Amino acid sequence: MLSTGLYEDFPTLKMKINGKRIVYLDSAATTLKPKQVVKKLEEFYYNSYANVHRAVHTLAVRATTEFEETREEFAEFLGASPEEIIFTSGTTMAINLAVVSLLRSGILKEDDLVLVSLLEHHANFVPWLRLSKLHGYRIDFIRPSGRFGTLEMDDLLKHRDKNPKVVAITGLSNVTGQRIPVEELRNVFPNSIILLDGAQLIPHEPVKPKEIGVDFLAFSLHKMLGPTGVGVLYGKRELMEQMEPFLYGGEMIDRVSLEDVTFNELPYKFEAGTPNIADIVASREALRYLKETGFDSVHEKIEQLTQMALKEMMKIGGVEIYGPLDERQHGIVSFNVKGIHPHDVAHILDQEFGIAVRSGHHCAQPLMSILKEQSQIDFPNSTCRASFYIYNTEEDVKILVEGVKKVKEWFSR
Numbered sequence: 001m002l003s004t005g006l007y008e009d010f011p012t013l014k015m016k017i018n019g020k021r022i023v024y025l026d027s028a029a030t031t032l033k034p035k036q037v038v039k040k041l042e043e044f045y046y047n048s049y050a051n052v053h054r055a056v057h058t059l060a061v062r063a064t065t066e067f068e069e070t071r072e073e074f075a076e077f078l079g080a081s082p083e084e085i086i087f088t089s090g091t092t093m094a095i096n097l098a099v100v101s102l103l104r105s106g107i108l109k110e111d112d113l114v115l116v117s118l119l120e121h122h123a124n125f126v127p128w129l130r131l132s133k134l135h136g137y138r139i140d141f142i143r144p145s146g147r148f149g150t151l152e153m154d155d156l157l158k159h160r161d162k163n164p165k166v167v168a169i170t171g172l173s174n175v176t177g178q179r180i181p182v183e184e185l186r187n188v189f190p191n192s193i194i195l196l197d198g199a200q201l202i203p204h205e206p207v208k209p210k211e212i213g214v215d216f217l218a219f220s221l222h223k224m225l226g227p228t229g230v231g232v233l234y235g236k237r238e239l240m241e242q243m244e245p246f247l248y249g250g251e252m253i254d255r256v257s258l259e260d261v262t263f264n265e266l267p268y269k270f271e272a273g274t275p276n277i278a279d280i281v282a283s284r285e286a287l288r289y290l291k292e293t294g295f296d297s298v299h300e301k302i303e304q305l306t307q308m309a310l311k312e313m314m315k316i317g318g319v320e321i322y323g324p325l326d327e328r329q330h331g332i333v334s335f336n337v338k339g340i341h342p343h344d345v346a347h348i349l350d351q352e353f354g355i356a357v358r359s360g361h362h363c364a365q366p367l368m369s370i371l372k373e374q375s376q377i378d379f380p381n382s383t384c385r386a387s388f389y390i391y392n393t394e395e396d397v398k399i400l401v402e403g404v405k406k407v408k409e410w411f412s413r
C-alpha cells in the first residue's frame with residue numbers, strides 16, 4: 001500500500017479510469033504533481049508575482065528573491081555555483097543552447113569530432129546530427145553492443161583514441177532504463193567536452209557534474225514532480241564564459257549601441273527574455289519534496305519495483321523485454337508482446353485496467369533500429385514502456401503483470 005502521505009499528496013492517484021483505480025506508469029514521460037507544487041504556483045501568482053530582475057518595487061523584489069533563491073537551491077543540489085545554473089524550458093532547449101552556443105563561439109569547429117551515443121533521445125541526437133550538416137564538424141556514434149541496446153564499457157573504450165571535441169550521452173536511457181557508468185566518462189575522454197543528458201537520471205539520482213567531471217548537464221523539472229516548461233542546464237563556468245549566447249534580447253545584454261552589444265554576466269547572458277518565473281519558483285517545491293523524501297529512498301524503492309517488474313514480466317512467454325535485464329536497469333521496463341502492436345497493448349491496458357503506459361518509439365529511432373536487429377519477434381519499431389516513480393507500489397506492478405497476461409490471452413483466442 002502507498003503511504004497515506006503520498007496518496008494524499010498526489011490527488012491524481014485517486015482518479016478512476018473506466019471504474020478502475022489509475023495505475024500511472026508513465027513517469028519517464030512526465031511525473032504526477034504533488035499538491036505542494038500546485039499550491040506554490042497559486043500562492044506565488046497571488047502574493048509574489050511580478051517580472052524579475054527589472055523593477056525596484058516590493059513585488060518585483062519579492063519575485064526576484066524567490067527566483068534567485070531557487071537558482072541557489074539548484075546550484076547547491078548539483079554542487080555548482082549559481083552562475084552555472086541556466087534556466088531553460090526543458091532538456092531539449094538546454095541541449096540546443098549548448099550545441100548552438102559552442103558553435104557560435106568557435107569552440108566547436110569544422111572538422112572537429114562529436115561523439116554521440118545511439119541510446120539518445122532525439123533531443124540529444126538531432127541537434128548534433130543536423131548541425132553537423134550545416135557546420136561541417138564530423139559526427140561518430142557510440143554503438144551499444146550488449147543485450148537489446150545495452151551499452152557496455154568496451155563500447156565507450158573503443159572511441160578512446162579518437163580524441164573527440166564533444167561527447168554527448170545520456171545518463172539513463174529513456175527506452176531501456178539502462179544507467180550509464182557516467183563516473184567513467186571523464187577517464188575515458190580526458191580532453192573532451194562532455195554533455196550529459198540527465199533527463200532520466202537526475203529524477204532518480206542527484207549526480208554532481210563537477211564531481212564526475214562533466215561540462216554540461218541538462219534535465220527537465222517536469223520529470224521530477226515539477227511543472228512543465230522548466231529545465232536546467234548546468235554548464236562549467238570557464239566554458240560558458242567563452243560561449244556566445246543562444247538567444248538575444250532583453251536581460252542578456254550589458255550595453256547596446258548602434259555598433260554592437262556587450263553581454264550580461266553569467267547566468268543572465270543565457271536567459272534572454274522573461275523567464276518562466278512561476279514555474280521555476282514552484283520547481284523548488286518539487287526539489288524540496290524529493291529531498292525530504294530522500295533520494296536514497298526514492299532510488300531504492302524504484303529499484304525494487306523495477307527488479308520485481310522485470311522478474312515477473314520475464315515469466316510471461318512471448319514477451320520480449322529490452323535492455324540489460326540486470327541491476328543496471330532502473331525505473332523503466334520496455335517490452336513487446338509478440339504479435340500485438342504496442343499501441344494495442346497500451347490501449348487495452350488503459351481501457352480495461354486503468355494502466356497508463358507509453359507506447360511508441362520514445363523519440364529514440366536510432367535505438368529502435370538496434371532493438372530490431374536482435375528482436376525475435378516481428379519488431380514494430382516501437383515498444384510499450386512502463387516507468388516507475390515514488391508514488392508507485394508493488395500492487396501497481398502486479399496489476400501491470402496481470403494486465404499484460406490478459407492482453408496476451410485475449411489476442412490468442
Ligand code: PMP
Binds near residue numbers: 028029092121173
Ligand atoms: N532526454 C531524455 C533522455 C528524455 O527522456 C527526454 C524526455 N522524454 C528528453 C531528453 C527531452 O526532455 P524535454 O521534452 O523535457 O525537453
